[in-house]
Amino acid sequence: MVSIALGQMRRRPAAFVGLAAALLLAIAAVTLFGSLIAAQAAAPAAARKTVAGPGVMVIAGAFGEIAVLVSFFVVVNALGFALRQQHRELALLRTIAATPRQARRLARGQVLATTLLVAVPAWALGAVSARWFLAALQRRGMAAPGVRVPGSPVPILVAVAAALVVGLVASAVAARRISRISPAAALTASSTEQGRTGVLRLLAGTGALVGGGLLLRLTATRSVEDLDKAAQAALLGALVLLVAAALLGPLMTRVLVAVLGAPIRLLAPGAGWLADANTRGYARRLSSAVVPVALLVGLSGTMSIMTSTAGHAARASAGSVTSATDVWLRQAELGLLICFATVSTVNTLVAVTAERRREFALLRLVGATRGLLMRMLGAEAVLTAALGVLLGSAVAGAASAAFSRAVTGSAVPSVPVGACGWIAAGAVALTVPGILVTGLRAVAGPATELAGDGRD
Known part of the structure; x- marks a missing residue:
């Protein structure tokens, strides 16, 4: 199933490039705001008290809440569309004795492969963006000069884990319809649209x-x-x-x-x-x-x-x-x-x-x-x-x-x-x-x- 999953990704680059871009932004967004929260948490108490106002942690939490939700909404939309494009192939696999579990495993494999593929560039984008955003806050007096983005791997690990959870749950929901019906009905459904x-x-x-x-x-x-x-x-x-x-x-x-x-x-x-x-x-x-x-x-x-x-x-x-x-x-x-x-x-x-x-x-x-x-x-x-x-x-x-x-x-x-x-x-x-x-x-x-x- 691994080779089939990768083959599908090569045959449909438009759909999976879109999914990769959505996952890249989602992981980068979580890394960005997670790094800002980690920077505030690691800062000395004296530095945190020198700034009037809500502070970096509150800004990152409020700012990132909507951004992260939107990014994962984009991921779910892109993933659902990428899997819908494969209904015909999944239906054909069902007609040659592929089980529903194997069809769902194929979808999970594609999510895992795409997530791991974009993890490193997403981490780089999120880390650079966190440093830029923190510097912008410091110039406006909204963050203490001594606050620094730590080199901890925790934000990127949390970001990748969150992207995987969202992606795997979304893939399970999207693949449910094609994997639960009979192979003949799946092949018919792949060429039509439900009314x-x-x-x-x-x-x-x-x-x-x-x-x-x-x-x-x-x-x-x-x-x-x-x-x-x-x-x-x-x-x-x-x-x-x-x-x-x-x-x-x-x-x-x-x-x-x-x-x-x-x-x-x-x-x-x-x-x-x-x-x-x-x-x-x-x-x-x-x-x-x-x-x-x-x-x-x-x-x-x-x-x-x-x-x-x-x-x-x-x-x-x-x-x-x-x-x-x-x-x-x-x-x-x-x-x-x-x-x-x-x-x-x-x-x-x-x-x-x-x-x-x-x-x-x-x-x-x-x-x-x-x-x-x-x-x-x-x-x-x-x-x-x-x-x-x-x-x-x-x-x-x-x-x-x-x-x-x-x-x-x-x-x-x-x-x-x-x-x-x-x-x-x-x-x-x-x-x-x-x-x-x-x-x-x-x-x-x-x-x-x-x-x-x-x-x-």
Whole structure:
């Protein structure tokens, strides 16, 4: 099974490069904030008392909480997609007497191999980032000059262990469906998409939706003095709502496509009809592409609007609701979240499009031209971007409204129109060219050879 697992990784580099990038960022993030906590813990007591304010440990804990959760959300999304791409191969293995346990072992082997592959560069990235971040805190008087990042291996060991636990649990859940059904049913399921969302997934999505709502309600009830706690609760609530969107994505995209698909069919009768049919028939695939875009827009928009709202409240009152260091911390956190969300968006869009080579070849064999396929992909890209921006904006609006209620007493936040416009434009700029550039390569080559390729 080890050789088969490694062979699958070589045959599907797009999916596993995306998983490797997600694991790299996750391990680096845990190493970064773990190293900062270790630095504060190892510092002399006198050095810790020389700095007014929360200190490095509190900053690292509050700052890293959302970043680590987002990074592991990206890992789970990338891993689930990488395993879904292998349904056909896993089904074929089942037909030649591979047991469900062996199929699950293959998935675990791929997670283990990918994690170990990125462990060393992730450690280097996390250690360098920890030193840079600590130096930035010291320049702003938020950390004592004598605090140093220790050379202890504990942060990287904890980071690798956490990544392995998350990856192995996610792989077990993702491989469960293909390993529990009969080989014949698995082979049929690999070439089609289930028309209904499972009951467990619906229940989990509904639970996440309720949990996100409760977190936003908690945010709205915070006092002005608890600004940082309100911001963290709002970001956590936005993330939980995005998890709910990921779980309920296939159901939500079917509803939204039914509304947005009609204009596309009218504007581009041929390519628009194909795009609408694809998005309706493969709602789970569309959801996989939409959720990372929503993650990028939702978290970035929430952070930008919260920062603007806090600054507006500070200017409108005599009190000090925010400060230059607070703004810097939020901007740094925004940059890190954008980094995670961008990697997730690019990885997923490239992998989703690249895996459709066989589908494009079959369409070409029945008369579709490369030009028609590219116009179809263009229509799908616009629809994907629109759905992602719409969903992310809804999450950002709900989270920032709760934060605004806590800070200003009003549910109407101060929206930085320019910054939000750039976020939406950035999401579109990642989505549309990413799909089209990958599509150019996917539609190239002889259709007869690609149609017989086992890679869907």
